[in-house]
Amino acid sequence: MPERYTTKQGDTFESIAWFRLGNSNLMGNLIRANRAYMDVAVFDAGISLALPDEEEVAETAEASTNPPWR
Numbered sequence: 001m002p003e004r005y006t007t008k009q010g011d012t013f014e015s016i017a018w019f020r021l022g023n024s025n026l027m028g029n030l031i032r033a034n035r036a037y038m039d040v041a042v043f044d045a046g047i048s049l050a051l052p053d054e055e056e057v058a059e060t061a062e063a064s065t066n067p068p069w070r
Contacts, residue, residue, distance in 0.1 A: 002033065002050040007043040016049070021057055029057060 005020055017027035029052040031038050037049065 002053060005049045005051055007045060007047040007049060009043075009045040011043040012041065020051060026052070026057055 005016060007016070013027040013030050014024045017030050018024040021030065030049070033050045033052045037043075037047070
């Protein structure tokens with residue numbers, strides 16, 4: 001079962017990715033894990049979001065830090 005995060009008033013996908021996943025560039029992973037909320041720019045408090053699994057986050061983080069030829 002995926003780990004969950006309950007939003008605070010004013011959270012955004014970018015801020016959640018930064019504080020929970022350690023990299024705001026991972027917000028795409030977070031959006032894909034929560035497609036029902038993809039149109040939300042700023043969250044209200046109390047919304048339960050799924051966090052992407054650690055493997056997916058690690059693969060994306062590695063790909064985003066490697067130069068294009070790797």
